[in-house]
Amino acid sequence: MPSSAIILDVEATPVRLSSPDKIYFPQLGLTKLDVAEYVMTVGPGLLAALQHRPTTLERWPSGVTEGLSAAVRPERRGDPFYQKRAPKGLPDGVETAEVTYPSGRTAVQVTPTRVADLVAMVNLGTLRFHAWPVTAPEVDLVDQLRIDLDPQPGTGIAEAAQAALELRRVLAEAGLESWCKTSGGRGLHVYSPVRPVDFIDARHAAIAIGRELSRRMPNQVTVNWWKEERGQRIFVDYNQMARDRLMASAYSIRPVSGAQVSAPLHWDEVAQVDPADFTVVTMQDRWDEMGDVWAPMYTSEPGDLGTALQWYERDAEAGEGEMPYPPDYPKMPGEPPRVQPSRARAGR
Template identity: 65%
Template sequence: MPEAPVELDVSGRSVRISSPSKPYFAALGLNKLQVAEYFLSVGPGILAALKDRPTTMERWPGGVSEASSLVSRENPEGDAFYQKRAPRGLPEWVRTATVKFPSGRGAEQVCPADLATVVWMVNLGTVRFHPWPVRAPQTELVDQLRIDLDPQPGTGFADAVVAARELREVLEQAGLTGFAKTSGGRGVHVFAPIVPCDFIAARHATIAIGRALARRLPQQVTVNWWKEERGARIFVDFNQMARDRLMTSAYSIRPTQAGRVSAPVTWDELPSVSPDDFTLLTMPDRFAQRGDVWAPLYATDPAPIDAALEWYDADAAADGGAEMPYPPEYPKMPGEPPRVQPSKKNPANWP
């Protein structure tokens, strides 16, 4: 006999959780209902991270186990998948917004306006949320600069922390205020509220800031797109600011058996924390004691990216080209260098 669903009262709205006892993080002994309860426990934080932002859902409808995996070209039989378009049959209270993909095609995405929508997304199997750096209805204007400090082989979280602390100073030099969080993995994410601008400008500002950081820490940080050139350094993944290249939201769950979450942290505590400190089991108590550590992010006045764009222009003037390769699924972009890794350059057509 099928298991009866559970109805949760979320701020006065009834949200159904189907198969509530289905194992979802079996290694932690947690079921689907408990995952929904986790998001309720950090409700103000997850809603602040997603509110009015078109959001891609990373759905794990069968839960997260050692055997589960994400669908990809190399793994078409995977259990989990990204859902970019809003599913059919939405409740009338679930809002959507139109976004445009790099191909130029548009799509309607779920755009959470309340915590009930977040819990409804969890019922679909969403454990990790990927919000756009825009707010509806202005979905062509970026309002957050998001910088991904990605450890390369031979480096780890401690190295990302060193880079993040130096990045904070670079952002201040550019007139921006940065806020840090763990990625849920080995990396660190730094967000800064900005005066809304287009995607290309936001990406160029990120490239310039990444270059400034790499100049300060040349042995520890790189902006080199090609893996063969990065070495054992922290990579500033500037293409995470390209259209539809989205970063994990604060309080999202990394779909691994450990159930780590992407945790906002203060700059003072960043050097002393570990990604393992923040999990489905530990974050509810931290949130109950501290609240949303990123509340100051949302209260900070946005700043213009003019200084960073001036740095970008200066780089262009100095070496004749500041643009960097775009992700492979993008059409050819203006000013972009050829998408050929350095070891495969042909001197005959690329001096």
């Protein structure tokens, strides 16, 4: 049976950890305590990624079981789930902020400010932290542009890496400095700090940048929302910039048997990157050697999305304007019909 709780000293803050020897990753024999120690090691980097950002918690209270995926509403006790609202009984000092969802509903979410907050969330079974691209208290203004490079069937990390390197050049032409990380899976995420804009402008900028990238790599990259039109290309998921569409943060743990993590990269690592190299075990050595390779991003001068938004307006004038939102969204202004192209043709 799991042992009783222990108290961890997290930067001089005591944090209770229940069942520290509960197995979380059976294939590697990693326990809940191992996960907590990982978070304590990379804590400054993980906190930098989440600092004051409303955060959805992906909780796996029974550890990782292959074949399961997190749900919004778990069917059984112990099932993995996404917790959007701040958990009850938070330790003293954990800060929160209220966010508004596309439906108009609101919720109070945690906004981490201490490594101790992160370890307290690990105690609840949290493996992945999904932070909004906003900073409290300005929770309706995006200050991080995030581009998700999602490999489609027939492609993988090598193709995503090629796209990321070209994307870096596109972003530079738009006046934006960028940083790359693994998603924890087969894809790559590219971030740029930006001067605050609303969610619609941020999404439009992502659409325009994705279109520009796809023009330069038409056989390798697509922004087509419908899967039947993507082919064997890297999909630029522009809707990750829509309100409440979140990416796993840097250093978050993917709930797979190998305990892979979302690893910040130097750009000279991207071409040969292998996501399997970055795990709960190996990242602690990497941290000892390199520290947080994204640290310069957090002190960099935010870029301006003006050029990207000019690209969007240029494309709109040429007939390429708004694109479909996620299916759970209310109908948005100027949005084309949310009908799969093959079905639309069949219905004529």
